[in-house]
Amino acid sequence: MAPPPAASPGADYNPDRPNPDRPNPWVEVLVDCPQIQGLFTYAIPPHLPVAIGDILTVPFGHQQLGAIAIALPSAPPPDLSPSQIKAVIDIVNPGFFPRHYWDLLRQVAQYYCTPIMAVIRTALPPGLLGRSQRRIRLNAPAIPPDAEVFLRPAALQLLQLLRQSKTGEYSWRYLQQQMPTAQRGLPDLLQRGWVSSYLEPPSPPRPKQQKAVTLVRQPDPTEPLTERQRQLLASLGRSGGDLWLSHLLQQCHASSSIVTTLAKKGFVVIQERENLRSEAEHPLDRDQPKALSPHQAAALAYIQGLTQAQTVLLHGVTGSGKTEVYLQAIAPVLQRGQSALVLVPEIGLTPQLTDRFRQRFGSQVCVYHSALSDGERYDTWRQMLQGDPQVVIGTRSAVFAPLPHLGLVILDEEHDSSFKQSQPQPCYHARTVAQWRSQLAPCPLILGSATPALETWHQAFSDPREGHPPPSHYLSLPSRIYDRPQPQIRVIDMRQEFHCGNRSIFSRSLRNALETLRETGQQGLLFVPRRGHSTFVSCRSCGEALDCPHCDVSLSHHQPHGGARSLLRCHYCHYASVQPEQCPHCGSPYLKFFGSGTQRVTQELERHLPDLRWIRFDSDTTRTKGAHRALLTQFAQGEADILVGTQMLTKGIDLPQVTLVGVMAADGLFHLPDFRAGEQACQTLLQVAGRAGRGAEPGQVILQTYKPDHEVIAAVVRQGYGDYLAQELAQRSPLHYPPYSQLVLLRISSLEADRTAQVAEALGQFLTSRLPESVLLLGPAPAPILRVARRFRWHLLLKLCDPSLGLDWFPALELQQRCGPGVALTIDVDPLSLS
Numbered sequence: 001m002a003p004p005p006a007a008s009p010g011a012d013y014n015p016d017r018p019n020p021d022r023p024n025p026w027v028e029v030l031v032d033c034p035q036i037q038g039l040f041t042y043a044i045p046p047h048l049p050v051a052i053g054d055i056l057t058v059p060f061g062h063q064q065l066g067a068i069a070i071a072l073p074s075a076p077p078p079d080l081s082p083s084q085i086k087a088v089i090d091i092v093n094p095g096f097f098p099r100h101y102w103d104l105l106r107q108v109a110q111y112y113c114t115p116i117m118a119v120i121r122t123a124l125p126p127g128l129l130g131r132s133q134r135r136i137r138l139n140a141p142a143i144p145p146d147a148e149v150f151l152r153p154a155a156l157q158l159l160q161l162l163r164q165s166k167t168g169e170y171s172w173r174y175l176q177q178q179m180p181t182a183q184r185g186l187p188d189l190l191q192r193g194w195v196s197s198y199l200e201p202p203s204p205p206r207p208k209q210q211k212a213v214t215l216v217r218q219p220d221p222t223e224p225l226t227e228r229q230r231q232l233l234a235s236l237g238r239s240g241g242d243l244w245l246s247h248l249l250q251q252c253h254a255s256s257s258i259v260t261t262l263a264k265k266g267f268v269v270i271q272e273r274e275n276l277r278s279e280a281e282h283p284l285d286r287d288q289p290k291a292l293s294p295h296q297a298a299a300l301a302y303i304q305g306l307t308q309a310q311t312v313l314l315h316g317v318t319g320s321g322k323t324e325v326y327l328q329a330i331a332p333v334l335q336r337g338q339s340a341l342v343l344v345p346e347i348g349l350t351p352q353l354t355d356r357f358r359q360r361f362g363s364q365v366c367v368y369h370s371a372l373s374d375g376e377r378y379d380t381w382r383q384m385l386q387g388d389p390q391v392v393i394g395t396r397s398a399v400f401a402p403l404p405h406l407g408l409v410i411l412d413e414e415h416d417s418s419f420k421q422s423q424p425q426p427c428y429h430a431r432t433v434a435q436w437r438s439q440l441a442p443c444p445l446i447l448g449s450a451t452p453a454l455e456t457w458h459q460a461f462s463d464p465r466e467g468h469p470p471p472s473h474y475l476s477l478p479s480r481i482y483d484r485p486q487p488q489i490r491v492i493d494m495r496q497e498f499h500c501g502n503r504s505i506f507s508r509s510l511r512n513a514l515e516t517l518r519e520t521g522q523q524g525l526l527f528v529p530r531r532g533h534s535t536f537v538s539c540r541s542c543g544e545a546l547d548c549p550h551c552d553v554s555l556s557h558h559q560p561h562g563g564a565r566s567l568l569r570c571h572y573c574h575y576a577s578v579q580p581e582q583c584p585h586c587g588s589p590y591l592k593f594f595g596s597g598t599q600r601v602t603q604e605l606e607r608h609l610p611d612l613r614w615i616r617f618d619s620d621t622t623r624t625k626g627a628h629r630a631l632l633t634q635f636a637q638g639e640a641d642i643l644v645g646t647q648m649l650t651k652g653i654d655l656p657q658v659t660l661v662g663v664m665a666a667d668g669l670f671h672l673p674d675f676r677a678g679e680q681a682c683q684t685l686l687q688v689a690g691r692a693g694r695g696a697e698p699g700q701v702i703l704q705t706y707k708p709d710h711e712v713i714a715a716v717v718r719q720g721y722g723d724y725l726a727q728e729l730a731q732r733s734p735l736h737y738p739p740y741s742q743l744v745l746l747r748i749s750s751l752e753a754d755r756t757a758q759v760a761e762a763l764g765q766f767l768t769s770r771l772p773e774s775v776l777l778l779g780p781a782p783a784p785i786l787r788v789a790r791r792f793r794w795h796l797l798l799k800l801c802d803p804s805l806g807l808d809w810f811p812a813l814e815l816q817q818r819c820g821p822g823v824a825l826t827i828d829v830d831p832l833s834l835s
């Protein structure tokens with residue numbers, strides 16, 4: 001039996017439970033089945049109060065499948081006669097989505113020219129339907145002793161079957177296997193409330209067992225204990241006498257042998273215990289709201305006066321205390337019984353930020369990001385739906401967190417490019433989606449940054465058109481807490497260093513500054529722009545570079561620990577190989593390493609400044625879970641003098657003892673073939689500079705470059721970000737770059753070079769015939785890196801010179817259909833990167 005055809009999307013629906021007087025007998029559902037994914041129409045039986053967001057069981061061919069109710073259309077699709085339409089079997093789990101959730105997903109699908117299924121896959125926990133298992137459970141207290149007399153044979157048989165289960169429940173699949181008439185018996189039992197049916201999460205993860213330490217006895221002063229042992233016991237006592245072993249050790253910087261000794265002496269007991277997954281990773285002392293600076297107070301007052309959807313740009317210089325404003329803006333939201341959503345660039349990089357939220361709001365803080373396991377995501381999803389007031393902190397995809405009573409949305413470091421998904425589709429920007437969420441909720445949206453994105457800036461300062469206020473409101477925190485000064489920035493011309501005979505990667509000034517760190521007991525950061533970008537290997541005899549066999553890029557050189565052989569790695573496709581003995585092109589044994597990645601910098605430190613202790617902080621050293629936190633903690637505790645790192649250094653490090661920031665060579669940031677390169681370089685440099693001098697001691701920044709007169713360098717030295725943006729806007733306007741236009745990038749790729757070029761050409765011709773007047777088509781052209789992971793890549797770029805035109809005319813589906821097998825097309829609306 002064929003399933004009913006797909007209903008037309010966009011049918012209007014009633015978001016509330018159906019009105020019993022005017023029942024809505026049709027429901028559009030999304031069926032999740034690997035081969036066939038799409039929308040189908042079913043009939044709602046009179047006794048089932050189906051509402052949008054319910055998880056249902058529906059007949060589908062010969063099977064029964066899980067399905068999500070997504071719309072209640074007023075009529076079935078015209079090409080379907082009502083008699084053909086099958087009925088929903090049951091509601092398995094009511095209310096899986098908050099109100100307006102589908103409006104949001106539809107808006108994303110429409111704006112980003114993406115099929116709704118792809119949006120759903122991005123938003124929902126994986127395997128929500130596919131791997132969830134329906135189970136039937138006896139509700140023993142509700143069943144009267146003489147139940148048998150009420151029931152028809154099928155229901156009775158099912159009841160008896162369930163009574164055989166030790167736990168009082170079975171999977172629905174098992175019941176159907178045991179009893180062909182199970183389907184007939186179930187509705188009766190459900191209606192009487194004698195059984196209930198629910199969905200079990202996909203493969204519930206096993207509870208984690210962990211060692212816990214409990215204090216059993218406090219020592220009296222005469223007991224023979226070492227100072228360390230006493231400290232540890234005291235610390236355990238202050239934490240309530242019960243801690244995870246790992247936390248205790250971390251808290252006291254102790255080794256586990258101390259605890260074992262204390263256990264032998266009978267002061268503590270160590271036992272294995274279940275660690276609930278939702279529990280916070282670290283016990284933290286609670287803190288109190290801080291007394292606000294006048295600027296903070298003014299910003300908070302404005303935010304608290306907002307009652308509706310309104311976007312606010314909170315432009316606070318580095319160290320101005322934006323986080324405290326967020327915290328105090330959230331507190332009353334929770335008190336009102338609503339929830340807050342806080343989006344951050346990368347959770348792993350900002351343990352300090354999550355800690356601050358936990359210190360203020362304790363267990364009301366919930367962290368949601370893509371590194372959670374499926375089971376954890378599912379649990380968190382269910383928990384959020386219950387609607388208890390909470391703060392959800394998460395990365396990009398958390399913008400889809402199903403919080404029913406949303407009172408505030410915050411994007412911290414809103415300029416960060418990780419808020420944009422570049423693949424797979426939908427290529428959404430969390431800031432854009434957050435604006436829709438804020439309108440649907442409705443609730444305020446705060447965009448916070450020391451270096452706002454140009455688009456955000458433009459939104460706050462665009463000329464108010466006749467009667468239209470700017471779409472967002474500008475709030476400023478122009479100075480640091482306690483009016484501490486911004487660091488002094490010195491630019492060092494590396495060409496001159498070279499002329500003066502200094503061949504080292506450290507200028508004399510930077511070297512001096514590094515040398516004095518130890519004397520003063522202060523700490524520094526060394527920022528190395530762009531990971532592995534220029535750490536290539538080439539042959540001294542023939543000059544050829546060693547390239548990735550799958551991509552058009554050179555391999556980067558990595559030195560594993562100790563004397564191990566060097567590795568060559570591709571940063572695009574993760575191909576890795578052992579460094580060859582000879583040049584693969586000419587056989588020469590003389591290979592040379594170029595570049596100054598973090599590794600090169602640490603090697604040079606060893607050579608020139610052997611007394612300095614350093615920690616390397618980049619994607620190689622932070623690969624394992626918890627490594628960010630561990631390295632930052634070591635550094636914060638003074639176990640090293642400098643932290644040598646990549647872009648990660650620019651994000652959210654707030655350490656008062658850091659007084660020096662060195663930038664190795666800023667040039668790598670602005671020599672990029674992208675019209676946003678200047679803006680992004682300026683943001684990165686101001687952010688990393690802003691890590692210096694946040695405590696009582698003033699900070700200094702030493703910025704090495706081969707182009708000291710570059711306009712970005714000038715802006716950074718002046719710390720004139722607003723001026724720089726004004727200048728940048730003036731340059732973009734005549735060139736019709738965003739925000740004065742809208743861009744759409746079509747990425748076409750396949751394994752065959754010719755085929756990719758042909759399809760790109762064909763799509764270009766097809767589009768040309770459809771272009772509205774104000775739209776320019778650029779290309780097709782080969783992508784800046786033609787081959788990545790063995791796929792050849794071509795681009796087509798659309799420039800909508802009138803950004804208000806929108807994309808209603810854009811034939812996304814036809815373009816997809818014209819690609820043919822083996823050719824992939826990604827439609828990137830508002831692309832952040834053109835490479």
Ligand SMILES: Nc1ncnc2c1ncn2[C@@H]1O[C@H](COP(=O)(O)OP(=O)(O)OP(=O)(O)O)[C@@H](O)[C@H]1O
Nearest residue numbers: 290291292293318319320321322323324450481654
């Ligand atoms: N009102 C206040 N009184 C005292 N200290 C404060 C106050 N507000 C913030 N701080 C402290 O000032 C420091 C800087 O604050 P915070 O990290 O929030 O700045 P920020 O604006 O987010 O900076 P960045 O953008 O550079 O990360 C923090 O250590 C914070 O605890």
Ligand SMILES: [Zn+2]
Nearest residue numbers: 539542583586
């Ligand atoms: Zn060679």
Ligand SMILES: [Zn+2]
Nearest residue numbers: 548551570573
């Ligand atoms: Zn590669």
